Amino acid sequence: MNEEHRRSDRTVMLIGALKLFKGLLLLSVALGSLHLLHRDIAETLSPIIAELHIDPENRHFARPLASIWALDDRALKRIGAGAFFYAALLSTEGIGLLLRQRWAEYFTVLVTGSFIPLELYELARRATMTRLVVLAINVAIVCYLIAHIATTRAAKRAPL
Numbered sequence: 001m002n003e004e005h006r007r008s009d010r011t012v013m014l015i016g017a018l019k020l021f022k023g024l025l026l027l028s029v030a031l032g033s034l035h036l037l038h039r040d041i042a043e044t045l046s047p048i049i050a051e052l053h054i055d056p057e058n059r060h061f062a063r064p065l066a067s068i069w070a071l072d073d074r075a076l077k078r079i080g081a082g083a084f085f086y087a088a089l090l091s092t093e094g095i096g097l098l099l100r101q102r103w104a105e106y107f108t109v110l111v112t113g114s115f116i117p118l119e120l121y122e123l124a125r126r127a128t129m130t131r132l133v134v135l136a137i138n139v140a141i142v143c144y145l146i147a148h149i150a151t152t153r154a155a156k157r158a159p160l
Contacts, residue, residue, distance in 0.1 A: 008148055012097055012105070015141055019108065020094025023087045030083035033076045042069050105145050113142045 036044060045068070049056060056065050071079070089111055096104025119135045 008151070009100070011144065012100070012148060015108070015145070016094045016097025016104070018094070019090045019097065023090030023092075023094055026083045026087035026090060030080045030087055033080040033083065036071070037073050037076050041071060105149050109142055109145050109149070112138050112145075116142070 049065070054061055056062060093104060093108045093111060097108060116135065116138060119131065119138065123131045123135055
């Protein structure tokens with residue numbers, strides 16, 4: 001195995017680890033949203049916020065916290081369902097890539113690529129640095145995996 005092939009494998013493994021990490025984060029969001037069902041959200045989260053020394057009046061936290069406090073059970077169920085679904089997609093991508101499965105490369109291109117139009121729409125609606133970075137990373141992943149698939153396919157076809 002040449003150095004270029006090893007580097008390519010490491011990059012695919014890195015993408016797989018990133019996808020799995022994001023999947024696990026979303027799984028925790030899904031479980032957290034279900035944990036908050038039928039509870040007073042402010043009362044449940046206030047000790048955590050205090051433990052983390054977050055000032056709820058801080059301009060960076062006041063607005064997001066107000067949005068969280070306003071969630072009702074119906075919204076929490078939707079957040080949980082969406083987070084479970086997306087966590088399943090990301091975990092499938094990540095585990096497949098980490099196990100070096102060819103189908104996972106195609107699946108990741110399909111799934112990640114399918115979200116790019118939505119990310120472009122959100123960026124056009126309200127441009128933020130976070131949205132721009134997420135879009136750039138996802139475009140880079142799709143482009144890299146397409147090139148990786150093409151070069152590994154060509155290498156398999158090439159005569160020895």
